[in-house]
Amino acid sequence: MKMMGSLQSQTKRIKEEISALRATGSAGAGLVEATVNGDFQLMDLNISEAAYSLGDKENLKVLIISAVNDAANKAKAEVERKTQDILMNLSH
Numbered sequence: 001m002k003m004m005g006s007l008q009s010q011t012k013r014i015k016e017e018i019s020a021l022r023a024t025g026s027a028g029a030g031l032v033e034a035t036v037n038g039d040f041q042l043m044d045l046n047i048s049e050a051a052y053s054l055g056d057k058e059n060l061k062v063l064i065i066s067a068v069n070d071a072a073n074k075a076k077a078e079v080e081r082k083t084q085d086i087l088m089n090l091s092h
Contacts, residue, residue: 014086016078025070027063034067035074042068 023036031051035044051060
């Protein structure tokens with residue numbers, strides 16, 4: 001029973017750590033940057049003045065999508081790494 005409580009507390013800690021995680025991706029050599037959390041929610045989006053100056057709505061849209069996808073991919077890799085680390089620690 002004690003082990004079950006420990007497992008539940010570990011699971012809660014893992015969820016909290018993953019939610020607190022932040023990953024930033026970029027596109028267009030930094031023209032657009034996006035930050036997502038470990039739950040893959042968009043937390044921040046920075047669009048440089050130079051990106052606005054392009055005057056091309058479609059290009060800006062592609063940059064935003066690329067930056068968000070880059071951030072999500074980085075967050076996914078970090079979540080997987082963190083989960084593996086925690087699972088390794090549980091097995092020891």
